[in-house]
Amino acid sequence: MTKLEIQRDVPLAPLTTLGLGGPAKHFVRVDDEATLLDALRWAADEGLRSAILGGGSNLIVPDEGYSGLVVQMALGDLEFQAGGRVIAGAGVPWTSIVDGAISRAWAGVECLAGIPGLAGATPIQNVGAYGQEVAEVIAEVRVLRRETLTFESLASADCVFGYRTSLFKSRPECYVVSSVRFALRPGGPGAVRYTELAKNVPVGASLDEIRSTVLALRREKSMVLDADDPNHRSAGSFFLNPVVSASEADRSAEQAARERLVSAPELVPRFPATDGHVKLAAGWLIENAGFQKGTRRGAVGLLTKHALALVHHGGGTSSELLAFADEIRARVRERFGVDLEREPRLLA
Numbered sequence: 224m225t226k227l228e229i230q231r232d233v234p235l236a237p238l239t240t241l242g243l244g245g246p247a248k249h250f251v252r253v254d255d256e257a258t259l260l261d262a263l264r265w266a267a268d269e270g271l272r273s274a275i276l277g278g279g280s281n282l283i284v285p286d287e288g289y290s291g292l293v294v295q296m297a298l299g300d301l302e303f304q305a306g307g308r309v310i311a312g313a314g315v316p317w318t319s320i321v322d323g324a325i326s327r328a329w330a331g332v333e334c335l336a337g338i339p340g341l342a343g344a345t346p347i348q349n350v351g352a353y354g355q356e357v358a359e360v361i362a363e364v365r366v367l368r369r370e371t372l373t374f375e376s377l378a379s380a381d382c383v384f385g386y387r388t389s390l391f392k393s394r395p396e397c398y399v400v401s402s403v404r405f406a407l408r409p410g411g412p413g414a415v416r417y418t419e420l421a422k423n424v425p426v427g428a429s430l431d432e433i434r435s436t437v438l439a440l441r442r443e444k445s446m447v448l449d450a451d452d453p454n455h456r457s458a459g460s461f462f463l464n465p466v467v468s469a470s471e472a473d474r475s476a477e478q479a480a481r482e483r484l485v486s487a488p489e490l491v492p493r494f495p496a497t498d499g500h501v502k503l504a505a506g507w508l509i510e511n512a513g514f515q516k517g518t519r520r521g522a523v524g525l526l527t528k529h530a531l532a533l534v535h536h537g538g539g540t541s542s543e544l545l546a547f548a549d550e551i552r553a554r555v556r557e558r559f560g561v562d563l564e565r566e567p568r569l570l571a
């Protein structure tokens with residue numbers, strides 16, 4: 224048994240990028256697998272719930288806090304091995320992996336530069352940006368199975384990755400990710416698939432040029448963590464882009480035209496998704512449902528640069544943030560008949 228340092232009544236707001244919410248009744252920081260195991264055993268023995276905290280960049284902490292044990296992941300081993308193999312403990316900052324890969328000219332994560340948080344959280348919602356998703360380079364995920372308290376490795380094909388989802392996101396009560404093995408491509412070309420990126424990088428751009436361009440584009444949208452940016456307290460995109468059937472997309476576009484939000488149904492943005500489905504643009508739906516960029520409700524509001532992220536201006540509460548999100552969802556549903564799904568997880 225390792226020595227567990229359980230703390231009491233630890234404020235969680237400073238450990239999240241939104242800076243909202245109450246304390247953890249019990250809190251422990253774990254930096255190896257043995258301590259992680261002991262922490263979950265301790266919670267089970269005490270009859271307490273337990274929740275996992277990474278970098279807190281995709282998390283909403285309720286104002287009343289969390290009555291169980293919050294386990295902060297600090298497993299920090301990081302190895303870059305021959306052939307593009309990278310093994311990262313769940314507590315490794317994601318940026319160390321992107322920077323390490325690019326300095327070795329290993330392709331596969333260049334478009335994911337600037338995403339905050341830790342390596343262990345990247346498989347949870349299969350992080351993605353600018354045409355790249357982490358699932359493309361995940362070879363294996365090592366997990367602690369909560370029910371049996373045993374470690375096992377899951378091959379990428381078993382992780383049920385999809386658009387901002389995975390087995391771990393759909394069954395959070397089952398798994399804790401302890402490390403991830405990535406398979407990058409030494410000397411490989413960078414991914415320039417996204418139109419906005421392609422417009423801004425030269426043909427044959429290096430991985431470093433792609434990363435710099437991605438970071439510049441992200442900065443313009445307040446999508447990097449920068450304490451000097453007045454929009455810095457966010458959890459990134461607050462809603463997923465809705466993926467609907469083609470007939471639902473048609474219905475929604477016709478409704479928008481009937482309500483004179485567009486002059487013709489074809490003007491509602493839509494993108495092909497898998498299995499004949501259609502991806503709609505959540506930011507467009509939000510703005511066209513009447514919420515302009517920068518709309519405020521007291522201490523919370525929409526980002527001034529785009530309508531997809533909610534921001535906390537300081538002195539607010541999680542309840543205010545969630546109430547504003549509910550207001551947006553209700554209006555989008557009424558205007559377009561489309562349900563928006565929240566992206567950040569609620570610590571509950």
Ligand SMILES: Cc1cc2nc3c(=O)[nH]c(=O)nc-3n(C[C@H](O)[C@H](O)[C@H](O)COP(=O)(O)OP(=O)(O)OC[C@H]3O[C@@H](n4cnc5c(N)ncnc54)[C@H](O)[C@@H]3O)c2cc1C
Nearest residue numbers: 277278279280281340341343344350351352400458459568
């Ligand atoms: C400015 C900004 C920009 C962003 N841009 C993007 C983007 O472009 N693309 C994108 O996909 N996301 C983006 N995000 C969201 C976020 O950064 C990612 O989802 C990130 O992977 C979350 O990592 P984290 O360590 O902060 O996780 P946390 O916020 O701490 O946790 C998120 C969820 O994962 C669970 N979790 C975390 N670690 C583990 C683990 N080891 N095992 C089991 N469960 C775990 C938590 O319990 C929680 O439910 C952005 C966020 C911000 C603030």
